[in-house]
Amino acid sequence: MLAKTGFSSVEAARVQQSEPSSVLETKLVLSDGTEYIGRFFGAQKNVRGEVVFNTGLTGYVESLTDPSYRGQILVLTYPLQGNYGVPRDRFESKKIQVQGLIVSRYSQSHSHYEAVRSLSEWLQSEGVPALEGIDTRQLTKRLREHGTLEGALRAGDHEPVEGVDMSQAAKDAAWPEMIRYEGKGPVILVIDAGIKESIIRSLTRRGASVLRVPFYRPWESILQDVQGIVIGNGPGDPSDLKDLADRLRLAFERKIPVFGICLGHQLLSLAAGAKTYKLKYGHRSQNQPVKDLTTGRCYITSQNHGYAVDPASLSQDWEPWFVNLNDRTNEGIRHRSFPFYSVQFHPEAAPGPRDTAFLFDAFLDTVRETRQALLV
Secondary structure: OHHHOOOOHHHHHHHHHHOOOOOOEEEEEEOOOOEEEEEEEEOOOEEEEEEEEEOOOOOHHHHHOOHHHOOEEEEEOOOEEOOOOEEOOOOOOOOOOOOEEEOOEEOOOOOOOOEEEOHHHHHHHOOOEEEEOOOHHHHHHHHHHHOOEEEEEEOOOOOOEEOOOHHHHHHHHOOOOOEEEOOOOOEEEEEEOOOOHHHHHHHHOOOOEEEEEEOOOOHHHHHHHOOEEEEOOOOOOHHHHHHHHHHOHHHHHOOOOEEEEOHHHHHHHHHOOOEEEEEEEEEEEEEEEEEEOOOOOEEEEEEEEEEEEEHHHOOOOEEEEEEEOOOOOEEEEEEOOOOEEEEOOEOOOOOOOOOOOHHHHHHHHHHHHHHHHHHO
16 A cells, blocks of 8 residues: 555655554555555544645735635645644635645644644644645645645545535635624725635725625626625535626626736636636645736736636736736726726735735725726
8 A cells, every 4th residue: 555655665665664553544546546654643534535735935815715625635844834733814715715734744742822722623623634744745745746636535435525516616615694893994895716825814904894795696786886896705616606707797887996916817818808728737835926917027826716717818908917927817997998807816915925916006006096086
């Protein structure tokens, strides 16, 4: 069995020798048949999902609660995880969203002035399994070479394996009711398909009043009461939300400023008539370089997505805005005449650099200018 792990014989022997008999041995089984043997921590259960990796050095609290990871098994490539515990807040949603977690080494002890419990205790409390003791960088290399694979974390061959219906992932991740965040600034409709809390905070900190509505509710009836629309991130394939993309065209007709982020970028592109496609292994890191095609300036961004927009499919009314400097994939689009635009990266970061946080200021300035023009 160990021959299938991708370890050298020395590494495999070291994993076996370092494992106490009281620790439950488990394995990650990929859809191509490859197995990685390690040790469980967190909840002891079997799960399955798409195996993806993130190369960030820190930020596991934000990543685990990011709804974009819903239904996925997350591999963290930085070797040591759990060493700063879990704080009382700083979450991106109300719960852990990943199906499972894989790390090279889990720190049994933690130290941070904000920590209230360990990573393992948090995972146990929310029923999320985790695996340690495997070569996560070798696993990541395999995913890079072969593309994203389905996988299962298994602690027993006869236990049921839980999965997520990814076609319903966005609906499950969205907050089910409308929430109002009062502010003194313009009223912004936030269409929730699994949006991160940091996007909401980025708007409210700048004084915006926010109406947060799940995407599947009839939000069209309140468009006359809002001055701008934000479509945030979320899990799954954007083509599963084609109905939402079609509904966004009403905002285009009414010339309401629209700002899309991550999944919102893909949905705005679909509404504009463009096409999306699945990346080989996605962009999930805090150091993705992008270039603004209008100014020539470059920024380091935080990203978490498995799909991209085909810029060649854009109509003449739209233009590419940002491009990824690693693989030249599209990172943003905008309308040539009206205030509709979107970015594939996360200007709110969380975790990651805030180099592009100014985009929230620019959007709210656009909203105010558009509103003022209507009053003249």
